[in-house]
Amino acid sequence: MIRAQADDRHPDLRAAIGHLLASGGKRVRPAVVLLVGQMLGGPQDKLVTLGAAVEMLHTATLIHDDLIDSSLLRRGMPTLNARWSPAATVLTGDFMFARAAKLAAETDYLPLMKLFAETLAIIVNGELTQLFRSRGLVSRENYCQRIYAKTASLFEMSTRAAAMVSPVDDELTEAMRQYGYEIGVAFQIVDDILDFTSDQAEIGKPVGGDLLQGLVTLPTLYYAEANPKDPDVLLLAEGGYGNHERMERLVNAIRASPAIEQASLEARQHVQRSLDILQPLPPSVEREALVDLANYITDRKQ
Amino acid sequence: MIRAQADDRHPDLRAAIGHLLASGGKRVRPAVVLLVGQMLGGPQDKLVTLGAAVEMLHTATLIHDDLIDSSLLRRGMPTLNARWSPAATVLTGDFMFARAAKLAAETDYLPLMKLFAETLAIIVNGELTQLFRSRGLVSRENYCQRIYAKTASLFEMSTRAAAMVSPVDDELTEAMRQYGYEIGVAFQIVDDILDFTSDQAEIGKPVGGDLLQGLVTLPTLYYAEANPKDPDVLLLAEGGYGNHERMERLVNAIRASPAIEQASLEARQHVQRSLDILQPLPPSVEREALVDLANYITDRKQ
Numbered sequence: 017m018i019r020a021q022a023d024d025r026h027p028d029l030r031a032a033i034g035h036l037l038a039s040g041g042k043r044v045r046p047a048v049v050l051l052v053g054q055m056l057g058g059p060q061d062k063l064v065t066l067g068a069a070v071e072m073l074h075t076a077t078l079i080h081d082d083l084i085d086s087s088l089l090r091r092g093m094p095t096l097n098a099r100w101s102p103a104a105t106v107l108t109g110d111f112m113f114a115r116a117a118k119l120a121a122e123t124d125y126l127p128l129m130k131l132f133a134e135t136l137a138i139i140v141n142g143e144l145t146q147l148f149r150s151r152g153l154v155s156r157e158n159y160c161q162r163i164y165a166k167t168a169s170l171f172e173m174s175t176r177a178a179a180m181v182s183p184v185d186d187e188l189t190e191a192m193r194q195y196g197y198e199i200g201v202a203f204q205i206v207d208d209i210l211d212f213t214s215d216q217a218e219i220g221k222p223v224g225g226d227l228l229q230g231l232v233t234l235p236t237l238y239y240a241e242a243n244p245k246d247p248d249v250l251l252l253a254e255g256g257y258g259n260h261e262r263m264e265r266l267v268n269a270i271r272a273s274p275a276i277e278q279a280s281l282e283a284r285q286h287v288q289r290s291l292d293i294l295q296p297l298p299p300s301v302e303r304e305a306l307v308d309l310a311n312y313i314t315d316r317k318q
Numbered sequence: 319m320i321r322a323q324a325d326d327r328h329p330d331l332r333a334a335i336g337h338l339l340a341s342g343g344k345r346v347r348p349a350v351v352l353l354v355g356q357m358l359g360g361p362q363d364k365l366v367t368l369g370a371a372v373e374m375l376h377t378a379t380l381i382h383d384d385l386i387d388s389s390l391l392r393r394g395m396p397t398l399n400a401r402w403s404p405a406a407t408v409l410t411g412d413f414m415f416a417r418a419a420k421l422a423a424e425t426d427y428l429p430l431m432k433l434f435a436e437t438l439a440i441i442v443n444g445e446l447t448q449l450f451r452s453r454g455l456v457s458r459e460n461y462c463q464r465i466y467a468k469t470a471s472l473f474e475m476s477t478r479a480a481a482m483v484s485p486v487d488d489e490l491t492e493a494m495r496q497y498g499y500e501i502g503v504a505f506q507i508v509d510d511i512l513d514f515t516s517d518q519a520e521i522g523k524p525v526g527g528d529l530l531q532g533l534v535t536l537p538t539l540y541y542a543e544a545n546p547k548d549p550d551v552l553l554l555a556e557g558g559y560g561n562h563e564r565m566e567r568l569v570n571a572i573r574a575s576p577a578i579e580q581a582s583l584e585a586r587q588h589v590q591r592s593l594d595i596l597q598p599l600p601p602s603v604e605r606e607a608l609v610d611l612a613n614y615i616t617d618r619k620q
Binding site for chain 2: 025026028029077080083084101102103104106107108109110111113114115117118120121122124125126129130132133134136137140141143144145147148
């Protein structure tokens with residue numbers, strides 16, 4: 017369905033979408049849409065459309081993100097902006113937004129359209145905030161807002177939207193929204209941990225890359241709380257994240273500290289909350305898959 | 319209503335929207351929405367929402383266009399990309415898309431949402447096609463497709479959507495769509511003529527700027543039809559639009575030729591068709607204003 021969105025369009029645009037689809041990705045968001053919707057007895061055609069819409073919205077934001085960050089690799093494959101001009105990259109992202117909106121509209125449910133547009137605004141506003149805010153040591157509240165805008169909002173939308181097109185009451189829809197929120201928060205925390213712990217070759221970017229760019233995530237926050245007088249933490253607090261040598265030393269200190277395990281535990285708590293939400297639901301193949309999916313989020317290595 | 323879309327968002331984003339609103343513009347599209355909708359007895363609140371959505375969608379595409387073309391001025395004012403980073407400019411455009419979609423959803427009418435998303439896809443696909451296509455002498459068919467994607471599609475959407483939220487039958491909705499299409503085509507042809515005839519100071523870009531960038535519009539097509547053996551036309555056909563001196567000579571030849579008047583006549587024919595569509599409608603203040611607006615499109619000097 018995603019590929020079909022570029023039918024009858026310019027061949028280069030079709031090639032770009034082919035490239036994006038071939039680049040892989042876990043497709044976690046459409047999987048969540050389909051599983052939640054099928055568990056709740058939602059109509060298959062609308063769930064597929066919704067899953068495609070969510071994945072296209074996600075892809076559109078990644079295209080613009082990679083351009084903004086001048087990232088040349090994603091999942092070990094060249095990004096669109098590594099191969100194309102900035103102009104073509106901006107427009108391909110815009111095209112993906114347009115088609116995502118079209119697919120969302122095809123679910124024939126207005127509240128879902130509003131949710132879709134609102135979520136896009138939350139994501140983009142979050143990116144703008146991150147862009148303008150002076151980098152360096154941020155508060156935990158700031159970190160929570162950032163990961164909500166960046167990741168949890170779209171997970172929350174996915175599960176909520178799947179419930180909205182299914183024959184269930186508001187209470188269950190709200191429970192599904194919470195499930196999406198919890199796994200979304202866990203997903204981003206784990207991403208932030210993997211930035212410290214993954215092998216460079218595996219994730220296609222330098223170890224501790226976030227911190228080297230001045231982006232403070234949960235492991236750094238835990239380390240700073242435990243070591244407020246570490247000279248590198250003090251330097252970071254003063255805005256000295258541009259000092260590459262000192263920040264590399266800080267990355268290594270964090271990797272060797274309990275901060276990684278503390279952050280993992282926090283991700284695990286969010287997963288546990290998501291499991292608590294699923295627990296009272298009647299047993300089904302989909303419920304088991306959603307349990308597995310929640311567990312996978314903290315267990316994954318990339 | 320447009321300004322309110324950035325309430326509660328990042329101050330820099332509010333400043334950007336303030337800058338965009340202060341930069342003026344004719345607001346032709348929302349004017350058309352309100353006039354058509356009021357003429358047809360549509361609900362005022364939905365028409366205002368729709369007008370804001372259309373103008374925001376238009377503004378979002380302009381923001382990304384100016385970035386792609388590295389334009390530093392629009393309507394004599396600095397563009398967003400002239401003052402901000404490319405990253406902030408991309409994201410501000412994305413934010414405007416998101417809010418335009420939200421406003422469109424607030425009209426509570428699904429077919430309108432689909433039309434909205436489809437129009438965005440047409441506009442973006444048109445821009446991508448223009449970006450990839452080798453420049454130089456194009457066919458008239460190509461020119462027509464380009465101005466439809468670039469301008470007429472959004473005018474057509476504006477008038478059609480205004481009719482869709484109004485208590486009228488399909489026939490009248492289709493007539494309004496045609497009215498929008500005709501004034502949209504005329505609007506772009508006149509823009510293309512003004513690129514040749516306007517004073518540099520008035521439009522804030524060089525005379526004949528389109529052709530100097532290899533973009534062939536209606537005056538050039540008329541001139542090339544009448545002077546197929548002009549050496550500068552032959553050079554253009556061979557892809558030699560990069561020869562600045564020769565292209566400047568061609569711009570001056572076109573300015574002094576009947577091609578300008580022929581293109582004006584063609585714009586005038588589209589306006590006449592739009593007037594023919596309005597003619598059978600019952601007299602009203604709005605109908606008269608739409609007649610004036612159609613006439614203004616060919617009479618305007620900027």
